[in-house]
Amino acid sequence: MADPGFGIYVHIPFCKHRCHYCDFNTYEGQDDLHASYADALVKEVRRWDGPTRSATSVFFGGGTPTLLPSHQLGLVLQAVRDRHGLSEDAEVTAEANPETVDEAYFTALLEAGFNRVSVGVQSLVPKVLVGLGRTHPPEVALRALDAAHRAGFDDVNADLIYGSPWEEDEDWVRSLEGVIDSGVAHVSAYALTVEEGTPLATLVRSGRTPGVDPDIQARRHDIASQLLGAAGFARYEISNWSRPGRASRHNVLYWSAGEYLGFGAGAHAHVEGERWWSTRLPRDFIAAVQADSSTTAGSERLDDDARAGEALMLGLRLRTGVDLDGFSKRFGASPLSKRTGTLDRLREVGLLELSGSRLRLSDRGTLLANEALCELL
Numbered sequence: 001m002a003d004p005g006f007g008i009y010v011h012i013p014f015c016k017h018r019c020h021y022c023d024f025n026t027y028e029g030q031d032d033l034h035a036s037y038a039d040a041l042v043k044e045v046r047r048w049d050g051p052t053r054s055a056t057s058v059f060f061g062g063g064t065p066t067l068l069p070s071h072q073l074g075l076v077l078q079a080v081r082d083r084h085g086l087s088e089d090a091e092v093t094a095e096a097n098p099e100t101v102d103e104a105y106f107t108a109l110l111e112a113g114f115n116r117v118s119v120g121v122q123s124l125v126p127k128v129l130v131g132l133g134r135t136h137p138p139e140v141a142l143r144a145l146d147a148a149h150r151a152g153f154d155d156v157n158a159d160l161i162y163g164s165p166w167e168e169d170e171d172w173v174r175s176l177e178g179v180i181d182s183g184v185a186h187v188s189a190y191a192l193t194v195e196e197g198t199p200l201a202t203l204v205r206s207g208r209t210p211g212v213d214p215d216i217q218a219r220r221h222d223i224a225s226q227l228l229g230a231a232g233f234a235r236y237e238i239s240n241w242s243r244p245g246r247a248s249r250h251n252v253l254y255w256s257a258g259e260y261l262g263f264g265a266g267a268h269a270h271v272e273g274e275r276w277w278s279t280r281l282p283r284d285f286i287a288a289v290q291a292d293s294s295t296t297a298g299s300e301r302l303d304d305d306a307r308a309g310e311a312l313m314l315g316l317r318l319r320t321g322v323d324l325d326g327f328s329k330r331f332g333a334s335p336l337s338k339r340t341g342t343l344d345r346l347r348e349v350g351l352l353e354l355s356g357s358r359l360r361l362s363d364r365g366t367l368l369a370n371e372a373l374c375e376l377l
C-alpha cells in the first residue's frame, strides 16, 4: 500500500445554530469562548511533543470553522506550519458555513495558506433546508460558492445531503444541477441518517416526521452518480465525487487508514496504532490548555487484527478498493485468511468484486456498503 501521507485535523466546535440532524461535537451560543478557544488551539498545536511529521493534508472542520475570524484560523494554521511542517503540495481545507463567509473572508483564508474550502450547501431547495433545520436560503449557499471561486479558490467542495423526508427526486436533481453549474471541483453527497440524541430523532420517534427510506436513498445515490458522472465528476469513494485530480487527500488518508493528529475539543488522533481523543467541551479544553494540563480524555490501542479489519473496511469505501497483495504485506496473511469466509460470501451475493488482486465494492455493494463492510471488522 502506498504511503497515504500524514494528516492534521483541527476542530472548531461552534455553530451559529444547530441543525436538526447534527450529532457533531459542536455548540451554539458560546461566542464568548471563540477567542480564547483559538488561543488555546495555537498553544496546543505548538506544545505538542509526541510523534509528528510534515502534514500532507490539514483539515479545519467542525462545527463551523468560519465562525471564527479568518486571522484566528490563520494563526492556528501558522502554528501547524511551525510545529509540524507542511509538505510542499499539502492540501489545506477549511469547512465553511454559507452564512459566515464572503469574498473578503475567502481571500483572507487564501492568503493565510488555505487552498481548499468545503461549503455546507446541503440542499438548494427551500423546503428541504427548512426541514433539515438549516437557516440559510439556497441563494446564500450559491453566493458562498461563487465568492470562494471569485476569491481565487479553484478547489471548492459542496457538501450535500440527500434522502431526507422533505425531498423529492426533482428536488435532489435541482440541488445537484445547482452545484454542478456553480463550477465546484468536488461534491460530497451523504444520505441523511437519523442519529440518536438529535432533534430529528425525536421528531421521527414521535411520528411528527417520517423516517428515511433506504430504497429512496439508493435511488438518489444513483441519480447523483448519473448526473455527476455526465458532468465530468468521477466517484472515488461511496459518497464523494471529484473532477480529475481533485479527490480530497485528507479524505483519502482517512479511508486508507492513514495516521493523523487531531487538535481541539473532542478531536481524535491515530498514530502508530494508538488512538486518543481530547476532552469534548470547549470550556474544558481551554481550561486544560491554560493550566498546561493534558487535554486527552481517553485512548485505546487496537490489536493488529482489529487494525487490519478496520483498514479493509475503510479501504473498500474507495472506488479503487483494496489491493490484497499490498494489504497482506502491510498486515500479514492472517487477517485475510480469517475473513475468507465472509469475503467469499459477499462476493457470491454480488456485493464485492475481485479483479486480479484488487477487491472492491460492486455497484450494488456500494448502495449496501454499511451492512456489507461492518462484517469485516
Ligand code: SF4
Pocket: 014, 015, 017, 018, 019, 022, 023, 024, 026, 062, 063, 064, 097, 120
Ligand atoms: S452547521 Fe454543520 S456542524 Fe453546525 S450544526 Fe449544522 S451540520 Fe452540525
